[in-house]
Amino acid sequence: MSFNALIRKLLNKPDNSRSVAKKRLQFALVYDKLEVKDDMLEDLQKDLVEVISRYFEIDRESLSLDIQRCEGSSALILNTPIVAAKHQKKNQEARAGA
Amino acid sequence: MDGKVIVVTSGKGGVGKTTVTASIGAALALQGKRVAVVDMDIGLRNLDVVMGLENRIVFNVVDVVQKKCKLKQAAIKDRRIDNLFLIPASQSDDKSIIKPENMVWLCKKLRREYDFALLDCPAGIEQGFKNAIEAADEALVVCTPEVSSVRDADRVIGLLYAHSITPKLIVNRIVPKLVEKGDMLSHVDVVDVLSIDLVGLVEMDDAVVVSSNTGNPIVQQKDSKAGKAFNRIAMRLDGHPDLPVEDPMGHDSFWRKIGKKLGRKKQE
Numbered sequence A: 001m002s003f004n005a006l007i008r009k010l011l012n013k014p015d016n017s018r019s020v021a022k023k024r025l026q027f028a029l030v031y032d033k034l035e036v037k038d039d040m041l042e043d044l045q046k047d048l049v050e051v052i053s054r055y056f057e058i059d060r061e062s063l064s065l066d067i068q069r070c071e072g073s074s075a076l077i078l079n080t081p082i083v084a085a086k087h088q089k090k091n092q093e094a095r096a097g098a
Numbered sequence B: 001m002d003g004k005v006i007v008v009t010s011g012k013g014g015v016g017k018t019t020v021t022a023s024i025g026a027a028l029a030l031q032g033k034r035v036a037v038v039d040m041d042i043g044l045r046n047l048d049v050v051m052g053l054e055n056r057i058v059f060n061v062v063d064v065v066q067k068k069c070k071l072k073q074a075a076i077k078d079r080r081i082d083n084l085f086l087i088p089a090s091q092s093d094d095k096s097i098i099k100p101e102n103m104v105w106l107c108k109k110l111r112r113e114y115d116f117a118l119l120d121c122p123a124g125i126e127q128g129f130k131n132a133i134e135a136a137d138e139a140l141v142v143c144t145p146e147v148s149s150v151r152d153a154d155r156v157i158g159l160l161y162a163h164s165i166t167p168k169l170i171v172n173r174i175v176p177k178l179v180e181k182g183d184m185l186s187h188v189d190v191v192d193v194l195s196i197d198l199v200g201l202v203e204m205d206d207a208v209v210v211s212s213n214t215g216n217p218i219v220q221q222k223d224s225k226a227g228k229a230f231n232r233i234a235m236r237l238d239g240h241p242d243l244p245v246e247d248p249m250g251h252d253s254f255w256r257k258i259g260k261k262l263g264r265k266k267q268e
Helices: A003-011 A017-034 A038-053 A088-097 B017-030 B061-065 B100-113 B127-134 B147-162 B176-181 B187-194 B206-214 B225-237 B254-261
Strands: A056-058 A064-070 A073-079 A082-085 B004-009 B035-039 B084-087 B116-120 B138-143 B168-174 B198-203
Touching (some): A017 B147, B017 B084, B035 B100, B100 B127, B206 B225
Parallel strands (some): B138 B168
């Protein structure tokens, strides 16, 4: 740490533009890497519907898939109402059919 | 033995790629290597003026690729520095005229003819960039200590890794006073964010402006801090990879001088 930086710390001065720059940069890079193309989300949704439908009867229309971001991290949120669970037998048939 | 093709790239424009290419090329040649610097910025050539060779262009890199001339015919010999050659870009074509497979062929020729070939990559990540990195052996990523430049560097580093090239970083235009004041990202911040190997730190230096005005190599100006930094980068690329990277911070800091006097170890 330089002498100047030490003085600043002792005087308890607010964040300087250097640390602001670094924080903004780190966040920007995280967000950049999480950027997903719309058609990729659509493909994912189709695949998920297919898999879930093997086990549950779902309302395809009201299914929603979204990426939510909060500070520093992001989550994939899938929300779907379940109409009914499917029987094991049907499951296997569906798998054999696929 | 075959030479090395090194691409100099950055993503963002205006961070000093062309100056870095010209300077490291000149420094390597001064160290006795046979060097070609190649302007890959087809349509917007500039390496020729930075090197002061703009009046001697006959053929260009597109002519070489299209086999209208031999590689040697397009290579302009620098009269001040032995073994330094410029292969200029064409000014009338656009980037799509060169295809990646042409680059494989060109780089093979360059390796055979020179110890080092430095490719000055255009800004951006489109065709021109793809061409420049296509057949390169190594990459130098240039960035300045600014948010926009570091972000673009990060993108380019990702693309280079995807192309199986492990790049090395040059942080250009560091203003030690601003860093010390806490108003500029330090090289430590930049390396921390990008997490790649550092190969050189170049201080902001007015002499670079003067040397590009006149077309004279900055590495031949003995008292230029940037020139010295480029010479050291060239040494690191050529057989001295462990030469410590000099910290431009606090060249004339009073406290640091006292520290040195008291026998504190010099920071590397």
